[in-house]
Amino acid sequence: MTGSPYTIKAGSTILIIEDDIAFAELTSGTLQEHGFKAIGATSGQEAMELLSATIPSLIILDYSLPDMTGIAILEQIADRGLSVPFIMVTGRDDALLAVQMMKTGACDYLLKDTSFLDRLPAAVLRTLHDAETRERLLRAEESLRQSETRLARAQKIARMGSWEWNPLTGETYWSDELYRIFGFTPGEPHQVEMEWFINLINEADRPAFKKAITNAARQCQSFSLIYRIKSCNGDELVVNSQAEVECDSEGRAQLVSGTTLDITARIRAENEIQQLINYDTLTSLPNRTLLNDRLRHAIAQALRDRQMVGVLFLDLDRFKGINETLGHRAGDKLLKTIAKRLKACVRETDTLARIGGDEFAVVLMGVSNEEVITAITKKILGLISEPICINGHEIYTTGSIGIAVYPMDGEDGPTLLKHADQAMYQAKERDGNNFQFFSSEMNIKVLERMMLENSMRKALEREDLFLLYQPQVDTRTGEITGLEALLRWRHPDMGVIVPDKFIYLAEETGLIIPIGEWVLRTACFQAKAWQQQGFPPMRMAVNLSAKQFAQKDLSGTIAAILLESGLDPDWLELEITESTIMKDPDSNTRMLQKLKDMGISLAIDDFGTGYSSLSYLKHFPINRLKIDRMFVRDIAINPDDAAIVEIIISMAHTLKLSVTAEGVETRPLMEFLASRNCVEMQGYLFSRPVTAEEITTILENGLKY
Numbered sequence: 001m002t003g004s005p006y007t008i009k010a011g012s013t014i015l016i017i018e019d020d021i022a023f024a025e026l027t028s029g030t031l032q033e034h035g036f037k038a039i040g041a042t043s044g045q046e047a048m049e050l051l052s053a054t055i056p057s058l059i060i061l062d063y064s065l066p067d068m069t070g071i072a073i074l075e076q077i078a079d080r081g082l083s084v085p086f087i088m089v090t091g092r093d094d095a096l097l098a099v100q101m102m103k104t105g106a107c108d109y110l111l112k113d114t115s116f117l118d119r120l121p122a123a124v125l126r127t128l129h130d131a132e133t134r135e136r137l138l139r140a141e142e143s144l145r146q147s148e149t150r151l152a153r154a155q156k157i158a159r160m161g162s163w164e165w166n167p168l169t170g171e172t173y174w175s176d177e178l179y180r181i182f183g184f185t186p187g188e189p190h191q192v193e194m195e196w197f198i199n200l201i202n203e204a205d206r207p208a209f210k211k212a213i214t215n216a217a218r219q220c221q222s223f224s225l226i227y228r229i230k231s232c233n234g235d236e237l238v239v240n241s242q243a244e245v246e247c248d249s250e251g252r253a254q255l256v257s258g259t260t261l262d263i264t265a266r267i268r269a270e271n272e273i274q275q276l277i278n279y280d281t282l283t284s285l286p287n288r289t290l291l292n293d294r295l296r297h298a299i300a301q302a303l304r305d306r307q308m309v310g311v312l313f314l315d316l317d318r319f320k321g322i323n324e325t326l327g328h329r330a331g332d333k334l335l336k337t338i339a340k341r342l343k344a345c346v347r348e349t350d351t352l353a354r355i356g357g358d359e360f361a362v363v364l365m366g367v368s369n370e371e372v373i374t375a376i377t378k379k380i381l382g383l384i385s386e387p388i389c390i391n392g393h394e395i396y397t398t399g400s401i402g403i404a405v406y407p408m409d410g411e412d413g414p415t416l417l418k419h420a421d422q423a424m425y426q427a428k429e430r431d432g433n434n435f436q437f438f439s440s441e442m443n444i445k446v447l448e449r450m451m452l453e454n455s456m457r458k459a460l461e462r463e464d465l466f467l468l469y470q471p472q473v474d475t476r477t478g479e480i481t482g483l484e485a486l487l488r489w490r491h492p493d494m495g496v497i498v499p500d501k502f503i504y505l506a507e508e509t510g511l512i513i514p515i516g517e518w519v520l521r522t523a524c525f526q527a528k529a530w531q532q533q534g535f536p537p538m539r540m541a542v543n544l545s546a547k548q549f550a551q552k553d554l555s556g557t558i559a560a561i562l563l564e565s566g567l568d569p570d571w572l573e574l575e576i577t578e579s580t581i582m583k584d585p586d587s588n589t590r591m592l593q594k595l596k597d598m599g600i601s602l603a604i605d606d607f608g609t610g611y612s613s614l615s616y617l618k619h620f621p622i623n624r625l626k627i628d629r630m631f632v633r634d635i636a637i638n639p640d641d642a643a644i645v646e647i648i649i650s651m652a653h654t655l656k657l658s659v660t661a662e663g664v665e666t667r668p669l670m671e672f673l674a675s676r677n678c679v680e681m682q683g684y685l686f687s688r689p690v691t692a693e694e695i696t697t698i699l700e701n702g703l704k705y
């Protein structure tokens with residue numbers, strides 16, 4: 001094999017099918033001399049048997065065999081699915097036969113003449129080489145086909161298509177997946193015109209695409225671009241195209257090729273996440289997160305334009321009541337309607353956000369003066385107060401709005417919002433349906449309130465709270481029938497503070513619960529102590545605030561305190577204001593009944609100031625009405641008040657309730673009330689609220705008035 005231009009694997013097996021044994025041996029000898037392994041068969045049948053055991057690299061086939069022709073053998077070999085190169089050998093020099101043999105797939109044919117053995121090695125080498133080349137080509141083609149299939153599969157999975165565009169000729173190539181992404185059948189249209197493609201792109205995104213593709217063609221600039229495109233079936237897709245440019249040595253673009261990825265699902269998911277992060281699910285308005293962001297931008301813009309930003313903090317009045325009476329669904333509907341109305345009041349450039357249950361915020365951009373803000377605020381209040389029909393109910397609601405203005409009331413979003421919130425509270429305190437601009441005095445008030453709240457939290461631990469007791473007197477006998485426990489706070493810096501100055505704050509912060517429990521416990525222990533000291537038993541009246549009364553386990557707490565102190569429930573009276581009961585008359589009547597069943601006596605405090613209807617009053621399981629001191633005070637100068645007091649007294653008697661007049665400061669007042677059959681009274685005439693020690697002295701010496 002020396003000098004051969006071919007590199008054939010040494011030892012390749014060659015099958016010689018030849019019935020002329022002498023000729024076969026000569027052939028075999030020559031092949032072995034050239035390093036091949038030769039095996040032989042003298043008939044077609046023997047050859048087929050050999051082929052069952054061994055697959056040779058080449059067959060040298062005699063055209064005429066005793067049992068079958070060479071062509072018949074080849075057919076049988078093909079039937080077995082074998083593909084072995086072969087050289088046909090014939091004794092006839094016949095051109096037609098030669099053509100026929102080549103048609104059967106013969107790689108070569110040799111004449112059995114005198115030069116046969118000389119030509120044989122070269123023919124064998126050439127045939128084997130061709131076969132190997134063909135084999136390699138087939139393998140390469142197969143591998144290419146496989147990688148194309150894999151690529152197509154990967155593209156399909158990734159929803160990614162590939163493409164090419166020749167900027168010189170305008171010719172394009174799209175992968176099958178790219179056709180599919182855009183909703184077309186692969187290959188249709190065969191040639192994609194760039195202009196036609198650009199027309200499928202969303203109009204807003206077209207300029208960016210045109211710029212990218214032009215820069216790629218003119219300046220060999222690669223690009224990555226996200227754009228929207230209308231698919232064949234009309235759906236809008238979001239795709240990301242990335243392109244590379246092949247340039248010639250002079251920097252001219254020859255080919256722009258790239259990939260296009262369908263990112264519609266990803267963008268949709270991202271949008272949904274953004275929606276959840278930045279928007280309120282009920283009203284679809286921006287939430288607090290997005291509001292803060294918009295406020296930051298609004299302030300930056302206002303700083304550049306030397307303008308103002310108005311921040312409105314809106315809270316619906318009595319929304320909680322609507323929610324509780326009509327249910328949360330109705331509450332939700334109301335909020336949606338309000339959101340819609342608010343939208344109608346502000347411009348596109350402004351921001352309207354929902355930042356809490358019934359709290360909304362509005363950021364008014366580019367405002368030149370406060371009158372504009374006032375006008376918009378009034379418009380908002382007007383629209384909110386229009387009736388809303390929900391589930392057949394006509395609901396009337398109002399709002400309270402606090403306003404803070406950049407740059408006067410704060411230089412950053414959180415400060416502006418906080419100040420608008422503080423101003424809103426002021427508006428609410430004025431009975432709602434109102435608005436209020438923030439003022440620095442307001443801020444001082446809020447700071448004071450914060451400080452008060454902080455020290456109130458410490459008051460219980462530091463034992464800064466104490467009780468005073470005020471006698472309730474039977475004016476027929478002058479005996480003390482009861483004592484009202486009245487809370488005081490000895491503030492380390494501010495001195496003694498009366499409840500009107502801090503109970504509201506304790507209510508708002510929830511501190512009223514531990515404070516109220518402390519009052520009840522202290523009062524019960526004190527009442528029991530006086531009994532144990534041998535004084536005749538007296539009622540101990542304790543005030544309960546609305547929040548305490550709303551506690552589910554109130555009766556349990558009171559029962560535990562009574563048990564702890566050893567005070568008989570008969571000697572405890574709870575004073576609840578008329579307005580507390582009227583917040584939810586039905587459920588509160590149940591709580592009153594529970595307490596009454598425990599043997600506790602119940603009094604309606606400040607009677608006459610609320611709006612309890614007679615029908616309710618009849619059903620409240622109460623023992624006593626306390627006439628508010630506001631009416632008692634003015635009996636002498638205001639005939640209306642005198643008439644009201646008379647009516648309350650006679651109503652109490654009709655309903656078989658005890659009645660106590662509060663705030664009796666003078667003897668004529670006492671005489672007037674006594675003449676109207678009100679025997680029990682409380683007021684400065686008898687005693688101011690005093691300490692337990694002073695009450696002990698009074699009990700020892702008798703009450704002087």
Ligand SMILES: Nc1nc2c(ncn2[C@@H]2O[C@H](COP(=O)(O)O[C@H]3[C@@H](O)[C@H](n4cnc5c(=O)[nH]c(N)nc54)O[C@@H]3COP(=O)(O)O)[C@@H](O)[C@H]2O)c(=O)[nH]1
Nearest residue numbers: 486487498499500519543544545605663664665683684689
């Ligand atoms: N939830 C709780 N509320 C409480 C508690 N302790 C008191 N309070 C309520 O605070 C309000 C103010 O109470 P106070 O400043 O103690 O005033 C009481 C009396 O001092 C005052 N009073 C009594 N007699 C007269 C009088 O002749 N003239 C006059 N000007 N004032 C007088 O009235 C208050 C008692 O009122 P009332 O409770 O309605 O009987 C007050 O509403 C308290 O209820 C507490 O522990 N928890």
